[in-house]
Amino acid sequence: MRPGNHPSRRTRGFFGQCFPVATETWACYLCAVDEPGFIYDMQHIRNIAIIAHVDHGKTTLVDCLLKQSGTFRANEAKASEERIMDSMDLEREKGITIRAKNAAFKYKNFHVNIVDTPGHADFGGEVERIMNMIDGVLLVVDAAEGPQAQTRFVLRKALEAGAKPIVVINKIDRDNANPKKVLDQVFELFISLNATDEQLDFPFVYCSAKAGFAKTELEHISGTMEPLFDAIVKHIPPPRAKAGEGFQILVANLDYSDYLGRIAFGKIVEGKVKVGDAAVCLHGHGKVTPGKITMIYHFEGLKRIEIEEAHAGDIVGITGFEDVFIGETIADKPERGALPYIPIDPPTIQMEFAVNDGPLAGQDGKLVTARHIWERLEKEIRTNVALRIAQTSDPKVFTVSGRGEMQIAILVEQMRREGYEVLVSRPEVLWKKGPNGEALEPIEKLFVEIPQENMGAIMENLAFRKAEITNMNHHGNQVTVEALIPMRGLIGFETDLVNQTRGLGVMSHLFHEYGPDRGEIAARKNGSLVSMDSGEATSYALNMIQERGRLMVVPGDAVYVGMIVGENARENDIPVNPVKEKKLTNMRSQGEGKGIQLNAPLKLSLERALEYIDVDEYVEATPKNLRLRKKLLDENQRKRAEKSRSIRFLDN
Numbered sequence: 001m002r003p004g005n006h007p008s009r010r011t012r013g014f015f016g017q018c019f020p021v022a023t024e025t026w027a028c029y030l031c032a033v034d035e036p037g038f039i040y041d042m043q044h045i046r047n048i049a050i051i052a053h054v055d056h057g058k059t060t061l062v063d064c065l066l067k068q069s070g071t072f073r074a075n076e077a078k079a080s081e082e083r084i085m086d087s088m089d090l091e092r093e094k095g096i097t098i099r100a101k102n103a104a105f106k107y108k109n110f111h112v113n114i115v116d117t118p119g120h121a122d123f124g125g126e127v128e129r130i131m132n133m134i135d136g137v138l139l140v141v142d143a144a145e146g147p148q149a150q151t152r153f154v155l156r157k158a159l160e161a162g163a164k165p166i167v168v169i170n171k172i173d174r175d176n177a178n179p180k181k182v183l184d185q186v187f188e189l190f191i192s193l194n195a196t197d198e199q200l201d202f203p204f205v206y207c208s209a210k211a212g213f214a215k216t217e218l219e220h221i222s223g224t225m226e227p228l229f230d231a232i233v234k235h236i237p238p239p240r241a242k243a244g245e246g247f248q249i250l251v252a253n254l255d256y257s258d259y260l261g262r263i264a265f266g267k268i269v270e271g272k273v274k275v276g277d278a279a280v281c282l283h284g285h286g287k288v289t290p291g292k293i294t295m296i297y298h299f300e301g302l303k304r305i306e307i308e309e310a311h312a313g314d315i316v317g318i319t320g321f322e323d324v325f326i327g328e329t330i331a332d333k334p335e336r337g338a339l340p341y342i343p344i345d346p347p348t349i350q351m352e353f354a355v356n357d358g359p360l361a362g363q364d365g366k367l368v369t370a371r372h373i374w375e376r377l378e379k380e381i382r383t384n385v386a387l388r389i390a391q392t393s394d395p396k397v398f399t400v401s402g403r404g405e406m407q408i409a410i411l412v413e414q415m416r417r418e419g420y421e422v423l424v425s426r427p428e429v430l431w432k433k434g435p436n437g438e439a440l441e442p443i444e445k446l447f448v449e450i451p452q453e454n455m456g457a458i459m460e461n462l463a464f465r466k467a468e469i470t471n472m473n474h475h476g477n478q479v480t481v482e483a484l485i486p487m488r489g490l491i492g493f494e495t496d497l498v499n500q501t502r503g504l505g506v507m508s509h510l511f512h513e514y515g516p517d518r519g520e521i522a523a524r525k526n527g528s529l530v531s532m533d534s535g536e537a538t539s540y541a542l543n544m545i546q547e548r549g550r551l552m553v554v555p556g557d558a559v560y561v562g563m564i565v566g567e568n569a570r571e572n573d574i575p576v577n578p579v580k581e582k583k584l585t586n587m588r589s590q591g592e593g594k595g596i597q598l599n600a601p602l603k604l605s606l607e608r609a610l611e612y613i614d615v616d617e618y619v620e621a622t623p624k625n626l627r628l629r630k631k632l633l634d635e636n637q638r639k640r641a642e643k644s645r646s647i648r649f650l651d652n
């Protein structure tokens with residue numbers, strides 16, 4: 001790094017606050033920004049989040065911005081990867097983002113911190129948690145689908161947090177794209193969210209994240225993302241932060257490393273921080289813990305680079321506090337006070353996690369005790385802000401509350417992969433007490449888009465689920481239905497929608513209000529075929545059982561008393577014996593199993609199984625198996641315990 005014709009160290013002061021250059025004393029700004037760990041002044045930092053409805057192209061857009069800003073060398077494996085930020089195994093398998101993640105890129109002499117967020121409604125808490133880290137958002141909207149339920153949710157959160165939005169109309173390469181119309185719809189959305197005049201004057205960019213180009217006017221010809229890069233540095237303000245002595249950091253995310261311990265991520269809201277500085281953690285409940293900053297990281301590309309000091313405005317990770325939580329403040333001294341934290345919406349559903357006490361417990365998994373499960377749940381809520389956990393009167397049963405069944409199913413799936421075994425109950429909705437002590441249940445606003453020919457079936461389904469249709473719109477062969485539906489009725493609806501429309505229906509939903517009890521909604525129309533014996537299922541026995549309904553096991557599967565081996569064609573549960581062998585007579589008939597035709601068994605995914613089971617049933621999730629069972633394995637005990645409708649309340 002040699003001094004060049006660029007502004008000297010002295011003139012750099014014009015950019016705002018003075019700042020030291022991390023490397024050589026005489027390095028110039030424009031050259032030095034290429035150095036790892038370079039300290040940018042606030043005027044050259046931008047902190048943005050990418051927000052949108054599910055699948056509108058956030059992660060693809062982040063890929064494009066990272067690649068076109070030259071973050072990866074051409075020969076680096078990442079340069080050819082897709083959806084780089086979806087780094088978790090489950091994210092890659094499911095094709096969706098689950099956790100919000102940070103990265104950063106350099107554009108001209110700007111350092112842009114960028115947070116990719118999930119678009120699925122169940123992970124809305126991830127969007128809320130990062131809002132205090134950023135100062136602007138790219139609101140991505142699909143040029144064909146237009147704004148959807150989660151577009152409204154994330155935009156509302158961004159406006160509440162005072163973040164400056166840039167609207168990005170994405171996927172303009174799609175055949176059915178209508179970018180102009182979608183832009184109008186976005187404008188309407190801003191109005192309906194009571195945006196100020198200034199917010200209504202939002203900048204917008206059209207783009208195709210997949211093809212890698214952006215433009216400010218549809219008529220323009222563009223082969224790169226340049227117009228979007230320019231819009232980011234022009235319209236997103238520098239960080240809302242204050243230079244000066246001392247420091248204050250609001251923790252927005254946590255990570256762990258066996259070697260470093262807990263790493264707290266957040267924006268430096270004030271001052272500057274150096275490795276070795278004395279610091280305090282201002283906890284949520286008013287406690288103050290003294291400590292020391294042991295390490296500082298900031299983001300460059302996908303990497304976390306260790307730095308010696310960091311300044312107001314940058315997003316950094318710091319170590320030194322083992323008991324810090326999301327929403328708490330780390331500062332140089334207690335007098336600086338805690339920063340306000342953006343509250344997170346409450347959870348709407350709850351499931352039980354219980355110790356596997358079935359006869360096959362411990363055969364697949366190593367982590368099976370109540371202590372194992374509780375410690376794993378405690379670890380989860382340190383970083384997963386929208387989840388809540390609680391112990392119950394039964395030491396072997398815990399409750400886990402969240403925003404949707406998928407959010408909790410993801411946790412169960414992760415636990416299975418880590419070697420845990422756990423019994424999980426059906427999701428139950430969390431009610432709230434009204435002003436006069438009456439029970440109020442969460443009501444969701446549902447948006448469904450279906451082919452016209454499926455309308456009858458879907459309307460009937462919605463009526464069964466106690467939905468109240470509020471609007472219907474026919475356009476071409478499609479119908480858009482808007483309804484108010486109790487959250488209880490929504491459980492399992494997505495699976496029905498996919499089945500009834502052969503995958504063509506799309507839905508999204510949003511919390512609307514707590515409303516009066518909408519009455520009984522039957523969980524499912526069929527009872528269970530429950531095993532009354534233990535052993536190995538035989539084809540002979542299964543052949544007889546399949547007369548009664550649909551099988552869920554195959555010959556050779558281990559079964560036990562109280563396990564669900566199939567779905568009854570009728571409403572009630574019936575005991576069946578799946579392990580019965582054919583009695584051998586002197587007249588030897590054809591060999592066992594020969595000539596028997598068993599129908600394909602009903603194999604449910606974890607998520608589908610969770611919404612399928614009834615209130616008195618569990619999913620037994622182990623690393624290798626998913627089984628369904630009755631909570632009470634003994635038939636006589638079950639008969640005594642009447643099935644009753646129980647209501648769970650928030651914060652019980």
Ligand SMILES: Nc1nc2c(ncn2[C@@H]2O[C@H](COP(=O)(O)OP(=O)(O)OP(=O)(O)O)[C@@H](O)[C@H]2O)c(=O)[nH]1
Pocket residue numbers: 052053054055056057058059060061083095096097098117118119120170171172173174207208209210211
């Ligand atoms: N035609 C077209 N497809 C795109 C474009 N951008 C993204 N896609 C596709 O849209 C799908 C979803 O993209 P993602 O980037 O995973 O969407 P996302 O918003 O990150 O999704 P979540 O994180 O799950 O909410 C993928 O199949 C992408 O290939 C685009 O500009 N044009």
Ligand SMILES: [Mg+2]
Pocket residue numbers: 058059060086096097117118119
């Ligand atoms: Mg994504």
